[in-house]
Amino acid sequence: MNSGSAFVKPPNVLVYVGENQQNVFKNIATNILRCLNIDKYVVYELTKSEVLGTPWKENVALLVVLSDEIESSIAEDFRKYLDNKGKMIVFCSNFDFPRAGLKCNLVPGGDKVNISYKDIFNVPVLRGKYSYTLVDGHVLATNSDGESAIMKSTYNGGDFVVSSVHLALDPELASHIEGAGKDEENRLLILKKILGEELGLEIKSAIIPSPTPGYVIVDDDKLLCEIRNKFNAKEIHLGKLENSFAATAELLGTSADINVPVLFESDSAGAVLFDKVAYFSKLKSNNFGHVMVYFPVITSTMIASEQLSEHENIVVIAGRQIAGRGRSGNIWISPEGSAMFTLHFSLSLSSKLGQRLSMLQHMASLAVVHSIGKNPIYSKLDLRLKWPNDLYYGKERKIGGVLVNTTIQGSIAHVYIGIGINVANEQPTMCINSAIEAHNSDTGDTLPLLKPEEVIALTLTELEIIIDEFTKSGPDNFLSLYYSYWLHSGQRVTLSAINKEAIIQRLDDYGFLMGFFRRSQSSVVNYQCPRQKNCVVDRVNRNRCQYCRLQKCLALGMSRDAVKFGRMSKKQREKVEDEVRFHRAQLVRPQGTAPSHSTPQPTETSPDSSVFDHQQQPSSSNQHVSYINSGYTYNGDLNTFSTNGYTYTPQAIQFDLGSTDYVDSTTFDPQQQLETLPDANSLLITVVPPGPMTTNSHL
Numbered sequence: 001m002n003s004g005s006a007f008v009k010p011p012n013v014l015v016y017v018g019e020n021q022q023n024v025f026k027n028i029a030t031n032i033l034r035c036l037n038i039d040k041y042v043v044y045e046l047t048k049s050e051v052l053g054t055p056w057k058e059n060v061a062l063l064v065v066l067s068d069e070i071e072s073s074i075a076e077d078f079r080k081y082l083d084n085k086g087k088m089i090v091f092c093s094n095f096d097f098p099r100a101g102l103k104c105n106l107v108p109g110g111d112k113v114n115i116s117y118k119d120i121f122n123v124p125v126l127r128g129k130y131s132y133t134l135v136d137g138h139v140l141a142t143n144s145d146g147e148s149a150i151m152k153s154t155y156n157g158g159d160f161v162v163s164s165v166h167l168a169l170d171p172e173l174a175s176h177i178e179g180a181g182k183d184e185e186n187r188l189l190i191l192k193k194i195l196g197e198e199l200g201l202e203i204k205s206a207i208i209p210s211p212t213p214g215y216v217i218v219d220d221d222k223l224l225c226e227i228r229n230k231f232n233a234k235e236i237h238l239g240k241l242e243n244s245f246a247a248t249a250e251l252l253g254t255s256a257d258i259n260v261p262v263l264f265e266s267d268s269a270g271a272v273l274f275d276k277v278a279y280f281s282k283l284k285s286n287n288f289g290h291v292m293v294y295f296p297v298i299t300s301t302m303i304a305s306e307q308l309s310e311h312e313n314i315v316v317i318a319g320r321q322i323a324g325r326g327r328s329g330n331i332w333i334s335p336e337g338s339a340m341f342t343l344h345f346s347l348s349l350s351s352k353l354g355q356r357l358s359m360l361q362h363m364a365s366l367a368v369v370h371s372i373g374k375n376p377i378y379s380k381l382d383l384r385l386k387w388p389n390d391l392y393y394g395k396e397r398k399i400g401g402v403l404v405n406t407t408i409q410g411s412i413a414h415v416y417i418g419i420g421i422n423v424a425n426e427q428p429t430m431c432i433n434s435a436i437e438a439h440n441s442d443t444g445d446t447l448p449l450l451k452p453e454e455v456i457a458l459t460l461t462e463l464e465i466i467i468d469e470f471t472k473s474g475p476d477n478f479l480s481l482y483y484s485y486w487l488h489s490g491q492r493v494t495l496s497a498i499n500k501e502a503i504i505q506r507l508d509d510y511g512f513l514m515g516f517f518r519r520s521q522s523s524v525v526n527y528q529c530p531r532q533k534n535c536v537v538d539r540v541n542r543n544r545c546q547y548c549r550l551q552k553c554l555a556l557g558m559s560r561d562a563v564k565f566g567r568m569s570k571k572q573r574e575k576v577e578d579e580v581r582f583h584r585a586q587l588v589r590p591q592g593t594a595p596s597h598s599t600p601q602p603t604e605t606s607p608d609s610s611v612f613d614h615q616q617q618p619s620s621s622n623q624h625v626s627y628i629n630s631g632y633t634y635n636g637d638l639n640t641f642s643t644n645g646y647t648y649t650p651q652a653i654q655f656d657l658g659s660t661d662y663v664d665s666t667t668f669d670p671q672q673q674l675e676t677l678p679d680a681n682s683l684l685i686t687v688v689p690p691g692p693m694t695t696n697s698h699l
Contacts, residue, residue, distance in 0.1 A: 010333050010398075010428035011061035013201075014046040016074075018067035028066060028168045035192035037204035039335040040428045048074060057081050062199060066091040066169065068129055085157035087199050091168055092128020100155040101135025102162065115149045115165055117141040117193065123186045125165040132162045140198065141165075141190065152198050159199055167191050208322055211238065213261045214295040214304065215272050219280045227291055228264065235261050236307045238299050258299060272296075273319065275453045282457035288343060289315045289460040299323040302405065302418045305342035309407075309414060317341045317456060324420060326401055327389060337425030339452040342418040343460065349411050353471055357406055357413060358511045359478075361389045363470065364402045364417045366482050367463035372432070372455070373485070374462075377447055381435055385486040387513055391421060393435050395487060419459065423452045479507065488513070505557075516557050 013032060017024045029043045036043075041061060050056050051074050063081060070078075070093060079097055082088055096104045109129035114122040117140060127143075134151045140161070141150035150163040168191055170184070196203035216231060218224040238258040265272055274294045283289055291311070296319040298304055305316040318341070321334030334340050348354050368391055369383040383399075384392040391400030400421035407414040422431035433449045440447055470478050483489065488504040493515065495502070504515040529535065529547035537549045553562075568576070 010042050010059075011040065012059055013041050013043045013062045013064065014056065014060055015043060015064045016046045016051070016067060016070075016078075018069050019048060021067075024066065024169065027170050028064065031168050031170070031188060031191065032064065032195070034188055034205070035195050035203060037202045037427070038208065039204075039333060039425070040202055042331045042333060042428075044331075051077050057084065057086070060086065062195070062201060063088040064091070064168065065089070065093050065095060066166075067093050070094055082158055082160055083156055086160075087158055088160040089168075089194070089199065090160065090162045092130055092164060092166055094130055095162075097155075097160075100153060100160070101137070102153070102160075103133045104130045104162075105133065107131045107164075112171075113143045113149070113165060115141045115143050115190075117150070117190045120186055120190055120193075123183050123190060124171075125167060125187055126169075126171045128164055128166055131164045134162060137162075140194065150194070161194060161198060167194075209297045209320065211258055211260050211298055211322070212296045213263055214293045214298070214316075215268055215274075216262065216264045217272070217274065217276060217292050217294055218265075219276065219290065223290060224264075231262075231311070235259050236304055238303050238307070260295070260298070262293060274317070275451060278451045279453035279457045282454045282461070284461045285464040287313045288345070288464045289313070289457065291315075292317055295319065297322065300325050300418075301340055301342040302403065302416060305344050305416050305418075306405070309344060312345050313343075315341050315343045315456070315460060321420075325403060325418070327403060332401065332403075332420050333428045334420060335425045335427060337423060337431065337452065339419070339421045339423045339455045339459075341456050342416055343463070344414065344416050346412050346414045347471075349408070349413055351471055352474060353467060354413055356475075356510055357415075359470070359475070360406075360415060360417065361402050361404045362387075362482060362507070362511050363466045363478065364404065364419060364459075364463060365389055365391060366478070366485065367466055368400060368402075368419060368421055368455075368459050369485050370466075370481060371458035371462035372450070378436075380439060380443075381432070383432075383485065385482065387486065387488055387507075388511070392487065393430060393432070397430050399429065399431060399435075417463075421452075421455055421459075423450055423455050475509070482507070 013036070015025055015028050015032070017028065025045045029045070032043055033041075046056060046063070048071075057080075060081070063078065063086060065078065065088065075095055078088065078095065079099075082097065082100065092109070094104055094106075096102050106129060107127075109127045111127050112124055113127045114124055116122060122144070132148075132151060134153055137148075137151040137153045139148045139151050141148075141163075143149045143165075149165050150161065150167070152159065152161045167187060192203055195201045214236065216227065218227055236259065238260060272294060273296060279292075291313070292315045293304065293308065294317045295301070295304065298316075298318045298321055300321055300323050301316040301318045302325055305314070308314060308316065318334065320336050321332070321340050324332035324334035324340065326332040353359065362385075365385050369385060372378050373381065373383050382394045384394065386392050386398075389402040389404075390398055391402070393399050400419065403418040405416040405418070407416075422429065424433050425431050426434055432455070436447050436449055439445060466478060483506070489506075491504045493502050493504055493513075494500065500517055502515040502517045504513055506514050508514045529545050533548060533551075535545035535548035537545070537552050
């Protein structure tokens with residue numbers, strides 16, 4: 001196995017088809033999946049809003065474009081992608097790239113032409129509305145008149161292909177041309193060769209297996225009898241595949257509802273390919289996972305588990321998922337060899353954990369890595385956590401993820417924790433066993449490889465321990481252990497829409513990121529307290545004593561100049577400093593001496609000069625802020641952000657400031673209005689070190 005990987009996460013193939021072209025996208029995605037290794041690549045539609053509003057360029061293996069209405073701003077973003085060693089294939093689109101020598105020309109289209117590519121001759125395809133001229137381009141395919149139909153160029157370390165014929169789109173979908181679809185096999189063969197030989201993608205004929213029956217597996221005869229009496233599910237309704245899996249449904253050959261039977265293991269005609277011995281030998285929990293339903297092939301363990309909601313503590317396990325779901329509706333590639341399972345249990349909303357449901361995904365993530373990492377023989381494996389729900393090996397390679405769904409019924413929360421971990425599957429990125437083999441090779445150790453069944457059992461055992469301890473003792477021990485694995489301590493992040501940099505510190509009480517806004521360094525002053533340094537500093541009395549207020553602010557991470565000036569402009573600050581100097585001069589002026597007319601006179605808002613002392617050296621400290629997803633609310637005079645809900649969308653940060661009693665941090669003008677902020681949905685967290693890591697809606 002190869003522990004290296006060119007991609008941090010599963011590489012994406014993005015398809016841009018313009019607006020309201022779902023059928024076109026579905027057809028192109030299906031044909032591309034027919035050519036590529038489906039255990040490695042994910043195909044997503046790239047929308048106009050995503051091009052212009054998200055960092056979509058990261059982790060893209062190929063950009064596919066088919067649109068005759070590409071706006072100039074979108075075209076320029078595609079050019080920037082190519083500037084950065086991107087790979088792109090353009091079909092019949094109004095896209096040009098002058099600095100790479102590409103020009104498109106509008107031509108009469110819609111007729112049938114025959115093209116030839118290497119040893120594949122006279123394949124009927126549909127001509128598009130645009131032809132291309134490409135300086136120093138290499139002709140890949142020609143039509144029957146000898147004109148170039150498909151060309152390739154290498155630019156700035158990347159490759160792009162332009163095609164004036166509809167190679168990825170079925171002819172009958174583009175236009176009804178009799179005979180244009182008769183040689184579909186050869187048309188897709190040309191597409192496959194171009195994707196593989198010219199653009200360097202991994203080619204493999206897509207074979208998607210159909211969902212299989214599930215098997216109830218229990219390790220105790222008494223429990224088996226009890227389950228037989230209570231288990232009513234004879235069939236599970238999985239429904240239709242979601243829109244994001246439309247291409248999968250097309251390859252599967254069905255758009256109808258999917259129903260699968262559920263049998264007991266003893267009722268199976270053949271052996272169930274699940275290692276019960278390995279699983280139950282590692283399972284040490286009191287409740288979780290002693291009853292499982294194993295599906296060799298399933299659409300999604302989450303869907304199956306939700307259909308078995310009347311049974312608690314049951315774990316649904318898959319040998320392979322064909323429609324695995326990730327966060328925000330993303331696709332989770334689930335090949336054989338990975339551990340894929342969903343656990344269902346319930347808890348009271350009045351419990352410590354019930355009041356912090358958003359902590360569950362962090363507990364599940366920790367359970368995976370710690371269940372392996374706490375074993376001394378695996379302690380040297382660099383298993384890590386990336387907020388909010390990603391599992392990493394080292395700082396670069398994603399090996400798993402967590403998805404938590406919650407249903408509230410009265411005072412009870414029904415929790416469904418879905419986990420996917422690459423254990424023995426090299427693709428789409430790397431797996432735990434790859435890391436073990438690399439470690440053994442580097443050190444001479446002989447660490448045993450892990451089985452998916454073992455990892456599932458270890459995780460369930462550890463998750464139960466973490467939840468029980470949190471319920472009894474609170475979050476302290478959990479957080480301490482969590483921080484020992486996570487990637488973010490001291491990491492810089494940027495709110496891209498407002499271009500403000502912060503440093504991550506920790507999680508808040510609900511599992512959201514907390515950090516500090518960076519403030520500029522400047523000369524600051526000391527404060528003095530006339531009241532024994534024990535003044536009450538709260539919303540009402542925050543300005544009674546500037547010394548005690550400063551100490552409280554500094555203890556929470558604010559900088560001195562943030563306390564002193566808040567959001568004052570440079571001009572306002574200079575005015576305040578002039579007034580301070582005036583007050584100092586008044587204190588030392590001999591009695592009877594007239595004030596200098598060149599010195600600014602105090603105003604009714606002038607500060608009490610007794611709070612200032614001698615100048616200090618510049619200091620660099622931080623203002624406290626919390627990154628959350630359900631809302632930003634200000635907490636008192638310290639500019640502390642805190643959460644106002646459990647449910648969140650990790651890609652966007654929502655602001656809810658209208659209902660909040662906002663108090664500014666400035667000493668001199670505490671009732672300043674909050675600066676105008678952009679659309680909250682455009683605020684994205686961008687992780688800077690280590691390495692460029694950005695929040696991407698397709699990751």
